[in-house]
Amino acid sequence: MLTSVRIKFLISAVVAALAASLTVLAVQSGPAAAHGNVTGPASRNYGCFERWGSDFQNPIMATEDPMCWQAWQANPNAMWNWNGLFREGVAGQHETVIPDGQLCSAGHTESGRYNAMDAIGDWKATSIGNSFTVHLFDGARHGADYIRVYVTKPGFNPVTTALKWSDLQLLTTVPNTPAAQWTQQLTNGVQMDIPVSVSGRSGRAMLYTIWQASHLDQSYYFCSDVNFGGATSSPSSSPSTSPSSSPSTSPSVSPSVSPSTSTPPVTGSCAATHSVTSQWSGGYQGEVKVTAGSAAVKGWTVTLTYPGTSPIQQVWNASLTTNGSTAVATNASYNGSLAAGASTTFGFLGSGTAVAPTLTCAATT
Structure with a gap:
């Protein structure tokens, strides 16, 4: 028979175990507390976290910040873990390990x-x-073996073109710098402020930063979209700006692609039309408009x-299943x-050249 002392001991042990488990769960539920990122000009995933981390399920993101919307839909952990975009064991062979077109994901890392x-x-x-x-x-506070900052060459347009190593030119290199020597010593880490200059640039471009951390063979890779002079796109929201900032300029449609198919009459419960909003070598961005018929609908399905x-590779504002030629x-x-x-x-x-599909729409009323 259990004595009262043994019962109290067992209860205490169970409570301690539960507390430890809850602590682990609490630690694992939030973003990682280590590593880092380019916070200005904000990298793609840090910018999406900064603007939408507190409101990431708001559907307005799909129209105001569609590239962040597709990123949140694809994998929210890319933003929650904004400080973990790295590869290990690259040994300085960045261009060998990371293929063209995958520079911003560090070669599909993690x-x-x-x-x-x-x-x-x-x-x-x-x-x-x-x-x-x-x-x-x-x-x-890893410090750096080196930090390299690149910019895309004049004429490169990140709105329509996948980033390749040959698109980059080196702007500056920060040599080996222990964390204690970084520009700013903060309560939650350190920050390196790297002054950079270019000559005669205007319009859209991309910055690419490689941070070779000192504690391991651990390389970090960051893509930051910029607009020299602010002439062709609205700026990224500052940290104090609410997520409902104005959307960036819509990409222009290539003259070789008809922007939309003809709009059919809504003879049934709903109708759908397809349009191409932008295209580039190897891919394009499309949109489907769904219109209800003469009666209100509660839900719709477009084939x-x-x-x-x-x-179709990624979708937003809808759920998608594919089977061969049908989505x-x-x-x-x-x-x-x-x-x-x-x-x-x-x-x-x-992916590939834009092709207009045959559309059918069904709805529940």
């Missing part, structure tokens, strides 16, 4: 967690002058049938209910 960072489109761009400062945050295999999109929780004659849209990224 089992593909950051793949959406490679998506081509109109990412929010920070407006900067020809002289600016790159802010690199190091939360774990897209292609001549060959469905090219089936169903409404999200927030855009299924439409009044009679009302419309909504969903967007997607496709």
Whole structure:
């Protein structure tokens, strides 16, 4: 028979074990506390976290910040773990290990967690002058064997083109610098402020930063979209700006692609039309408009049938299943209910040359 002393001991042990388990869960539920990122001009995933981390399920992001929206839909952990975009064991062979087109995801590192960072489109761009400062945050005080800051060459357009190593030119290199010597010593880490200058630049470009941490063979890679002079795109939100900032300029449609198919009459419960909003070598961005018929609908399903295999890679404002040449999109929780004659849209990224699918629309009333 258990004595009262033994019972109290067992209860204490169970409580201690539960407390330890809850502590582990609490630690694992938030973003990682180590490593770092380029906080200004903000990298793609840090910028998405900064603007939308407190409101990441808000559907307004799909229209105001569509590239961040596709990233949150693809893998929210890419933003929650904004400080973990690194590879180990590269041994300085960056161009060998990371293929062209995958520079922003560090070659699909971390089992593909950051793949959406490679998506081509109109990412929010920070407006900067020809002289600016790159802010690199190091939360774990790793220090650096070196830091390299590159900029894309004149004529490169990140809205329409995947980033390749040959697109980059080196701006500056920070040599070996222990964490104790970084520019700013903060309570939660250190920050390196790197002054950089270019000459005669204007318009859209991308900064690419490689941080070779000192504690291990651990290399960090960051893509920051910028706009020299602020002439062609709205700037990225500052940390104090609310997530409802103005959207960036929509990408222009290539003259070789018809922007939309003809709009069919809504003879049934709903109708759908397809358009191409931008395209580039190897891919394009498309949009489907769903319009309710003469009666209100509670939900909708659009079937897209292609001549060959469905090219759709990522989708937002809808859920998608694919089977060969057919892709089936169903409404999200927030855009299924439409009044009679009302419309909504969903967007997607496709691979290859843009092809107009055959569309059918069905709805529940």
